[in-house]
Amino acid sequence: MSAQTPGAAPETTRIHNIGYRNYDGARLGRAYARRSLFVQSLRGAYGLGRSAKSKIMPMILLAVMCLPALIIVAVAVTTKLKQLPLDYTEYAIFLQPVISLYLASQAPQSVSRDLRFKTVPLYFSRPIERVDYVLAKYGAMASALFILTVLPLVILYVGALLAELDFADQTAGFGQALVSVILLSLLFGGIGLVLAALTPRRGFGVAAIIGTLTITSVAVTVIQEIARESDSTGVIQWFGLFSPSSLIDGVQSTFLGADSGFPGQIGPDTGVGVIYLLVVAALIAGSYAVLMRRYGKAGL
Template identity: 70%
Template sequence: MSTETGAAAGTDAGGTRIHNIGYRSYDGPRLGRAYARRSLFSQSLRGSFGLGRSARSKVLPMLLFGVMCLVAAIIVAVAVTVPNTTDLPMKYTSFAIFLQAVIGLFIAAQAPQSVSRDLRFKSVPLYFSRPIERVDYVMAKFAAMASALFVLTGMPLVILYVGALLGKFDFGHQTKGFGQGLVSVALLSVLFAGLGLVMAALTPRRGFGVAAVVAVLTISYGAVSTVQAIAWETGSSDAVPWLGLFSPITLIDGVQTAFLGASSAFPGGQGPGAGAGVVYLIVVLALVAGSYAVLMRRYRRVGL
């Protein structure tokens, strides 16, 4: 039976008709892995601030970003209006340490949003089908979260710096402090992004991911600070710098105290010296590298 006869018979028998819907092969440019990686990075970075998502998704990240910038603006206003003031009341390197609760809340809310939904809806294998690969996915998510944190922590420093210059404070001193602050928050952003994504990627349930991130970033800081205060009050001051190795935010505090001329928030202002600072830096770099390795292993299991 010919094709025409078969089609006619099928139409007469069942009232159906086969149409040629015109599928054609794609002849345009193949943009490849690099384009896919950039697109995933851009989408993840925008999503960290709720851009391209519902209005409700924008509320918390934008509110936290506004709080960070508002605190910086208030500091500038105080410094400019108080007579005979020659410097900002807070160092650039101290800003993120004192606002670490806001930063922790941001990463706790946005890290699960970045990775948990892909795990929950099992869309990761679709990413890995082609042309993107596991390393592209992990790198894009890691870079996007670190960039979002850098925007969150770096913009207030820009406000402080611009305000200080408008207040006609010493240009060289302010520029040096601003540069040290940017280095500090860049290191903080990479460390917090890695730890936050690891905690969030361990479970597809967003609530569990939020709790895990809060425990690692915020509760650990409270526990370490309490133990440090006890050690200081009981005369074990030598142990204070070494206890700072057990919390992400105190790790950043130790690194910037040892190498960036920052004032330590440890009890008694007793931060690590240069020797202990090397240990702090090694631990930070090890945690960043370890976070990347854990993410790579995690997505090997949930890939194809």
């Protein structure tokens, strides 16, 4: 509005065009927002796009996961072994403590900060809904774990072919382990996110994940060993239902032809193996349902 000179007659009001205009570009919608959140969360799980300090832990753990595979390949190539000293399906179970440590370090950073700084409602103020947020975070965490567990398997597979081991046997073993680590990534990712999402405190989330995965794994192994020593071998397979790592062990030994990691290699029979598979599916679905319920409240 034009300024009025003192003593002068009132002027007619004027509206000036200062150049603003409506946005007329493409509206990318929920799918784009969900995909962007997934990519950002996956990159963040390895410290990409974050500070150099944030990259140290995930990259060290990724290197630790790959180091035994590199050593095995070097030994197989130089000594002309007829088979790998460690089966593909055994690798992730053998390095389960490293996987648990990675999950404990990255799951809380994926969700706890959003809860602590109350940024979840900001996500939901855009064209993104609760289901999009949960799917993006769950998918990113499972994908990050899949990268962590499949990369050593790829190293083993390529090394086995370089060592001129039987192509059919190595391909079959690699395929079985691929199915196993997919299940492991979904199961561990869901459990880790649920525990991390229960509290906005990152430290509490780390402790909860490490405690849950470590205590259950150690307790089940000890109880199974006691059962074997007391000749109660029939109950060994049932105790495996109480640990995420032993659940994956039971599924792959029943359906994927893997050797059981239970004491005395006493894996579940086919009937109990079906129960193992159903429990794994229930835990994955249950983790998703709990996250949906958790973020139904967090988004208010």
